[in-house]
Amino acid sequence: MLSWILLIVALIVLVVLGTWIWGLVFGPGEIMDTLDEPANVVYNNRSAVRNGRLDKVKFEVVARGYRQDQVDDLIAQLEKKLASAQKESKLEEKEVN
Known part of the structure; x- marks a missing residue:
């Protein structure tokens, strides 16, 4: 049970970091x-x-x-x-x- 919770927390951290890095690389988009x-x-x-x-x-x-x-x-x-x-x-x- 603890491994599932850690896996979900790790997945959330990866998604947040990936989104932040994606925003840094590609910017906010065209205006x-x-x-x-x-x-x-x-x-x-x-x-x-x-x-x-x-x-x-x-x-x-x-x-x-x-x-x-x-x-x-x-x-x-x-x-x-x-x-x-x-x-x-x-x-x-x-x-x-």
Whole structure:
């Protein structure tokens, strides 16, 4: 029984030392770049939607996800773009018929 307790204590010590050494060798990790001001994030997202570059869309991260106002604005922009694309599609169908 005593050998099991010593084994568990030794394992805990090894884990703590290993974690500490790992942190010394590799550091705390990368620090994320700060995003633009919220107004600039919205503007950049709108221009990304206009240009069809959805891979350029970014949001600020807050406590429980992304900023809702930025997500709502992007969804509104995508709805407008989809509506205009549907109008163009209907016009093209009428011209063909």
